[in-house]
Each structure stands twice: as C-alpha cells, then as structure tokens.
Amino acid sequence: MKADKIFWGIIFVFVGGIFLLENFNVIDFSWGHIWRFWPLLLIISGVNIIFARSSSKISVIAMVVITVAALAFICYEGLNDGGKNRNHIGWVFSDRDGNDWDDSHDPGRTDNVSNYSEDFDAKIKNATLNIYGGASAFQIENGNDRLFESRVKESITRYFLKRTDTDSTAVLEFRSKKNDGSFNFKDDEYGKVKMKINTQPLWDVNLKMGAGKADFDFSQNKVHNISLKGGAAEFDVKLGNLYNDVNLSAETGLADVNIQIPTTAGCKILVSSGLSSKTFKGFIKMDDGSYESPNFKTAAQKIHITLKGGLSNFEVNRY
Structure with a gap:
C-alpha cells in the first residue's frame, strides 16, 4: 500500500475520532490549536508529498511516525487547552x-x-x-x-x-x-x-x-x-x-x-x-x-x- 493512502487514513481517523469523542462529551478539545498549528499541518502534508509515490516499508514507516507524532502533539495541546477553556467558556x-x-x-x-x-x-x-x-x-x-x-x-x-x-x-x-x-x-x-x-x-x-x-x-x-x-x-x-x-x-x-x-x-x-x-x-x-x-x-x-x-x-x- 502506498504511503499517501495511509496518510489520509490517519488524518480521517484523527479528525473523526476527535469529533466523535467531543459529541459524546468524552473530551473537550480546543479546535483553536488546529488554527494556531497550521504550519505543522503543512509540514506533515509535505512529508506525505515526499513519500507519496513510494511503497517501500521504510518510507511508509517514516511517514506514519512523523504524521502520528505531529497529530499526537496537536491532540495533547488541544486537550490540555480544552480542559482550561472548559471553565473559561462555561457561562x-x-x-x-x-x-x-x-x-x-x-x-x-x-x-x-x-x-x-x-x-x-x-x-x-x-x-x-x-x-x-x-x-x-x-x-x-x-x-x-x-x-x-x-x-x-x-x-x-x-x-x-x-x-x-x-x-x-x-x-x-x-x-x-x-x-x-x-x-x-x-x-x-x-x-x-x-x-x-x-x-x-x-x-x-x-x-x-x-x-x-x-x-x-x-x-x-x-x-x-x-x-x-x-x-x-x-x-x-x-x-x-x-x-x-x-x-x-x-x-x-x-x-x-x-x-x-x-x-x-x-x-x-x-x-x-x-x-x-x-x-x-x-x-x-x-x-x-x-x-x-x-x-x-x-x-x-x-x-x-x-x-x-x-x-x-x-x-x-x-x-
């Protein structure tokens, strides 16, 4: 399987998972972090372009590691800030x-x-x-x-x-x-x-x-x-x-x-x-x-x- 298909699969799973957990009030995620970290999204998109045409295991693993690490960072910061804002916007x-x-x-x-x-x-x-x-x-x-x-x-x-x-x-x-x-x-x-x-x-x-x-x-x-x-x-x-x-x-x-x-x-x-x-x-x-x-x-x-x-x-x- 090519790296680009795996890349978009990870993105969809990440976004869908966040929306689903928010809808059931399991988490409180600050979407403002997506806006603030948009350069990071450009970076992982660039990584996908670099490895898109490759089907080698090393390329796929590298793409997956970089993408998951970037999304994990955004998720951590979003959850952390969302918890702070839970009290902040609860009027x-x-x-x-x-x-x-x-x-x-x-x-x-x-x-x-x-x-x-x-x-x-x-x-x-x-x-x-x-x-x-x-x-x-x-x-x-x-x-x-x-x-x-x-x-x-x-x-x-x-x-x-x-x-x-x-x-x-x-x-x-x-x-x-x-x-x-x-x-x-x-x-x-x-x-x-x-x-x-x-x-x-x-x-x-x-x-x-x-x-x-x-x-x-x-x-x-x-x-x-x-x-x-x-x-x-x-x-x-x-x-x-x-x-x-x-x-x-x-x-x-x-x-x-x-x-x-x-x-x-x-x-x-x-x-x-x-x-x-x-x-x-x-x-x-x-x-x-x-x-x-x-x-x-x-x-x-x-x-x-x-x-x-x-x-x-x-x-x-x-x-």
Whole structure:
C-alpha cells in the first residue's frame, strides 16, 4: 500500500475520532490549536508529498511516525487547552429575561460583562450585520425591541459596535478588539457572545472568525444572504420560511457545519471539497454534482447553499 493512502487514513481517523469523542462529551478539545498549528499541518502534508509515490516499508514507516507524532502533539495541546477553556467558556445566559448571568459555579470570576445595543427605527427595512471575531462562541436569536443587542462575557478581548444608516438600510459592524488596542481574529481566549436581531428588517449576516462556534437561529427572522467563514469551527444554522430567496455560503478549513431548512423550501446545494464528508438526507444528486431537494423547482421559497471546506463535515437536514 502506498504511503499517501495511509496518510489520509490517519488524518480521517484523527479528525473523526476527535469529533466523535467531543459529541459524546468524552473530551473537550480546543479546535483553536488546529488554527494556531497550521504550519505543522503543512509540514506533515509535505512529508506525505515526499513519500507519496513510494511503497517501500521504510518510507511508509517514516511517514506514519512523523504524521502520528505531529497529530499526537496537536491532540495533547488541544486537550490540555480544552480542559482550561472548559471553565473559561462555561457561562450561562438567562432564558428568563436575558439580563442575568449564572456564575454561581465559579464565584471567583472577575471577567467583565458588556452590553451592546442599537435602537430600532421603523424606517429600517434592510439591515446587514458584519461580525468579525476571534475564538468565540457566537449565538444569534430573534429579538423584538431593539434593532440589535448583544451580551458579551469577555476576557482579554473586547468588542466594539458601529452603525451606519443610509435611507432605509442599516449596517452594523460588530468587531473584536484586544484591550491593547489591536484587532483580533484568532485569539485563544474564548468568550461567549449572545446576540438578538429584530424580526422586522430583511437581514444579511456575515461572520468571519478564526476558530470557535456559531449557533444561529434565523427561524423567526427574514434573512436574504448569510456568509460564514472560519478556520477550525463549528457552525449550526437554522433557517425559517419568512423570505423566499435565501443564499447561504460556508467557507471553512476544518469544521463541522450543520444546517436546518424547512421541508416546504426548495433547496439546492453546491459543494466544493474533495476531502469533506457530506450528509444530505432526502436530497437528489444531479448530473452537475449539485444536490437538490425533490421540491426545488416547484417550491415558492428557494434556498441556495454553497459549501467550501478543506477537511470538514457538512450536513443539511430538513425539518
């Protein structure tokens, strides 16, 4: 057996094993380490290229030893840092009124809680939310009182909110910033960011982050365009049926992407990735390589999904 086949087998076993153990809460792995150690991934990829055409036992053994050693190092550091972050990102938002935090499990915490908000004006018909974050856990749900509000539990990273209005359109920029004044896109200190967006405007939402998690529930919002970009990340997105033309794109390095769409919506999926796993239950694979729901041509609501990933898990479910 050639070395390149063994190499990719090891990679898939490593990534699949980490995802599986995390899903069953056996381990707490910090995916930010994949992003921070990306040069190491280049090194082991280069080793694979060197030995790819060789089938000698020495080449195979050398490739296996180097690959396993590199992944073992990443795994050790990820588990070590994940254990530290388990307490660091374990804050709970109150589901009663959105104003309380439950920090009773860690009464010694000294981190700051910050609130951000923008008032809603009835003249606003279209709104854009641009989120630029480091290693954070983002959550979006519907809100009715304000155009936008967010509650952030912060460490060394702070956020700032900027709003620009033009006629009936509002553009919000929500960007992370370190306390030393520098902008941050791949910070290793996780924070939890809970956001609410008004249900009246038609929204475009763009997220760019280094590593982290995003849980976006748009089932009660009108959304037109959604763009998600992340290195090592986990994306969970739920779409509703309040707008008939929805475009969602996800561009990832190493990620777990789960998208939920209504059964009444017609959906077309385009995937650009040779190494990612795909689960599109109930979809039909077309001659051009795309996937369509059975009602795509007849449904009033059309959802177009574009997925690009290096080594990711893509899943689209209908509810």
